[in-house]
Amino acid sequence: MSLAARQSQFILALMSDDAPLPETWQERQRKGYEVYRNAYRARLIAALEETYPRTARLVGDEAFRAAAAHHLITYPPTSWTLDDAGRGFALTVETLFPRDPEVAELAWIEWAMQTAFTTRDTRPLDGSGLVAATASFGDEAWQDLRLRFVPGLAVRQVGHDCMELWHLLGDEADLRAARALPPLSEAQGCVVWREGLRATFTMIDAAEARTLEAMIEDASYDAACDILIAAMGEERALSFAGAMLARWIANGWVGAIAP
Amino acid sequence: MTSIKRFAGFGLGLRRPHYHHFLEEDVDLDFVEVISENFMVDGGKPLAVLDAVRQKHEVMLHGVSLSPGSAHGVDRDYLDRLRQLAERIEPRWISDHLCWTRSSAHNSHDLLPLPYTAEALDVICANIMIAQDHLRRPLLLENPSSYLCFPEDEMTEWEFLAEVARRTGCYLLLDVNNVHVSAHNHEFSPADYLEGLPLERVRQIHLAGHTPGEIAIDTHDRAVCDGVWDLLGHALARTGPVAVMIERDDAIPPLAELLDELDTARRIAATASREVAA
Ligand SMILES: [Fe+2]
Numbered sequence: 001m002s003l004a005a006r007q008s009q010f011i012l013a014l015m016s017d018d019a020p021l022p023e024t025w026q027e028r029q030r031k032g033y034e035v036y037r038n039a040y041r042a043r044l045i046a047a048l049e050e051t052y053p054r055t056a057r058l059v060g061d062e063a064f065r066a067a068a069a070h071h072l073i074t075y076p077p078t079s080w081t082l083d084d085a086g087r088g089f090a091l092t093v094e095t096l097f098p099r100d101p102e103v104a105e106l107a108w109i110e111w112a113m114q115t116a117f118t119t120r121d122t123r124p125l126d127g128s129g130l131v132a133a134t135a136s137f138g139d140e141a142w143q144d145l146r147l148r149f150v151p152g153l154a155v156r157q158v159g160h161d162c163m164e165l166w167h168l169l170g171d172e173a174d175l176r177a178a179r180a181l182p183p184l185s186e187a188q189g190c191v192v193w194r195e196g197l198r199a200t201f202t203m204i205d206a207a208e209a210r211t212l213e214a215m216i217e218d219a220s221y222d223a224a225c226d227i228l229i230a231a232m233g234e235e236r237a238l239s240f241a242g243a244m245l246a247r248w249i250a251n252g253w254v255g256a257i258a259p
Numbered sequence: 260m261t262s263i264k265r266f267a268g269f270g271l272g273l274r275r276p277h278y279h280h281f282l283e284e285d286v287d288l289d290f291v292e293v294i295s296e297n298f299m300v301d302g303g304k305p306l307a308v309l310d311a312v313r314q315k316h317e318v319m320l321h322g323v324s325l326s327p328g329s330a331h332g333v334d335r336d337y338l339d340r341l342r343q344l345a346e347r348i349e350p351r352w353i354s355d356h357l358c359w360t361r362s363s364a365h366n367s368h369d370l371l372p373l374p375y376t377a378e379a380l381d382v383i384c385a386n387i388m389i390a391q392d393h394l395r396r397p398l399l400l401e402n403p404s405s406y407l408c409f410p411e412d413e414m415t416e417w418e419f420l421a422e423v424a425r426r427t428g429c430y431l432l433l434d435v436n437n438v439h440v441s442a443h444n445h446e447f448s449p450a451d452y453l454e455g456l457p458l459e460r461v462r463q464i465h466l467a468g469h470t471p472g473e474i475a476i477d478t479h480d481r482a483v484c485d486g487v488w489d490l491l492g493h494a495l496a497r498t499g500p501v502a503v504m505i506e507r508d509d510a511i512p513p514l515a516e517l518l519d520e521l522d523t524a525r526r527i528a529a530t531a532s533r534e535v536a537a
Binding site: 002003004006007008010011012014015024025026028029031032033035036039040043044047076077078079080081082085117118119120121151194197198 | 296299300301302303304305306307324326329330331334336337359360361362363364365366367368369371374376378379382405406407408409410411444473474476
């Protein structure tokens with residue numbers, strides 16, 4: 001058997017108790033192998049616990065470990081970095097906890113924060129930068145305005161007050177309150193980004209979140225305003241749009257005006 | 260390929276609970292070692308911390324994911340990232356382990372054992388040559404702790420490691436705790452192991468604690484044991500002064516405790532150099 005084939009067999013058996021071990025192995029090898037098998041599982045589950053500490057608190061240790069094990073069997077790690085082991089875990093918990101959508105929402109936030117934490121260092125566009133970049137803009141240029149957002153900025157719709165949930169699952173966790181948190185009467189948006197050297201998040205209006213999502217996908221300011229108009233009517237939308245852009249700039253979400 | 264000059268001194272692994280000491284104080288160390296992968300990121304706090312520490316200390320980059328023993332070859336994306344980090348940090352040297360971590364499809368995130376065969380020797384030497392070319396410098400290769408020996412082994416670990424060093428021109432990072440652990444697990448003599456290595460190629464020594472048992476496990480979660488201190492003296496009397504450090508990755512105590520432990524290494528090194536002089 002070639003080294004490549006032996007290595008594939010060795011790794012597959014780390015991931016599954018059912019995968020066969022080499023027939024030439026004696027008791028001695030099997031005992032030694034168990035050390036690697038246990039270490040593999042322990043290390044990866046610990047990596048997920050480190051990425052998702054609040055999700056783990058919310059569902060409880062035992063359920064979290066089962067979910068982590070399920071995730072690792074479904075998506076065994078392929079990347080050289082252990083940080084990637086938790087990629088897609090929000091989708092895993094969405095299927096595992098279908099009646100508790102806040103679990104997936106929280107996991108999504110934790111993953112987006114981990115990702116934002118080590119993104120490329122950039123300087124966001126500030127108010128005076130915006131003024132300078134748009135000084136010569138006529139109506140048409142404004143309608144066609146497109147934004148480049150800072151690396152790591154992520155947005156999604158959520159059905160729970162994730163700020164409150166985050167707080168309740170902090171170091172002095174109030175698990176009972178966290179688990180009893182009722183859903184919001186209307187969905188909202190949640191935005192994760194890196195502020196200086198720390199990752200953070202905030203909640204925003206659902207229509208604003210859809211607008212932000214569209215502009216991240218390269219929609220023009222005009223198209224973004226149409227989303228707001230559909231959500232809140234023309235009059236309100238126009239004043240909302242101006243304040244929204246100012247808020248994005250103030251939060252440090254915008255990297256540049258697209259050329 | 261350039262050579263790596265000797266650098267004698269005492270260091271520790273840079274770990275998160277101690278960052279504030281390194282950023283705010285003058286920690287009395289000759290170097291720090293960091294896990295390369297933790298800093299192979301695009302930006303943010305980890306790199307900001309490392310940049311600041313680098314202003315004050317020599318840094319060694321110690322990797323766990325090069326996977327030089329993979330039959331599947333080395334990962335170019337990984338090497339690109341590692342080279343970027345090396346260009347930024349200008350480490351004294353870059354090390355990784357005599358092991359493999361991934362197959363064609365999956366990554367174990369563990370230092371898995373190689374069968375010591377001619378085939379594996381060809382594989383690891385080819386991969387190390389590629390890595391050294393890409394990084395434009397020789398590597399240091401560390402002996403791992405291992406928990407199983409393969410029936411197909413054709414040579415001992417020290418024969419294998421010596422041959423890798425001879426063929427690739429790489430240097431050695433001698434982990435005396437790993438020698439101690441593997442010697443227990445595979446019933447060989449630590450002295451034979453050291454005698455079998457080209458000790459003139461050792462540039463760094465690792466010390467660490469392990470969990471004893473029928474199979475001893477390299478846990479880095481406690482103080483260095485007496486047997487490992489003895490082995491340090493034995494090794495230093497043969498390598499001469501090199502970079503010596505303690506690895507601690509779990510149950511991490513206050514920095515002062517590790518600095519105290521490092522004083523034991525300093526005393527042993529002083530005794531070893533007196534023995535060599537005599
Ligand atoms: Fe080591």
